Amino acid sequence: MLPDGRGIPFLQGLRARGDVTPVIILTALDQVSDRIAGLNAGADDYLVKPFDLAELSARIGSVARRYGGNPNPILTHGDLHIDLADRSILRDGKPVQLTAREWALFEAFLSRPGQLRSKAQLEDTLYAFGAEIESNTIEVHVSRLRKKLGASVIQTERGMGYRLGPA
Numbered sequence: 001m002l003p004d005g006r007g008i009p010f011l012q013g014l015r016a017r018g019d020v021t022p023v024i025i026l027t028a029l030d031q032v033s034d035r036i037a038g039l040n041a042g043a044d045d046y047l048v049k050p051f052d053l054a055e056l057s058a059r060i061g062s063v064a065r066r067y068g069g070n071p072n073p074i075l076t077h078g079d080l081h082i083d084l085a086d087r088s089i090l091r092d093g094k095p096v097q098l099t100a101r102e103w104a105l106f107e108a109f110l111s112r113p114g115q116l117r118s119k120a121q122l123e124d125t126l127y128a129f130g131a132e133i134e135s136n137t138i139e140v141h142v143s144r145l146r147k148k149l150g151a152s153v154i155q156t157e158r159g160m161g162y163r164l165g166p167a
Contacts, residue, residue: 015042022063078167109164118161
């Protein structure tokens, strides 16, 4: 349950910002109108409580397949070899150590290659709602990623945000 109990407006806000994170609504609201409202707000699936865990697992798998879930957790991007399963990166065959926040930021770019991510979207990815952070926090994390992974890995679209650069 969300703190204010209002999932539909929250989901509408996500979608309005261009966030395409897969969403499955799990709720006790079982009216057809509730399901329609959830799906129209941008949910990928809607499951009413109580539900069977096997069914939830199947629905998660279905949504993941629609979003191009990668069964091979090793990605290559230029001179980087990224193992999503053990969260490791090799650059030119040498290990690169990332902090948890750097990894989360890099993963946000990897999840949608080429898609522009605004500073606000990246802040939402890295920090809890309402967390007080410095105004240049994202810039600092991006700068550190560039030093570790290469300057061209993350591109800046001035005044718009950041995206994963071409391989």
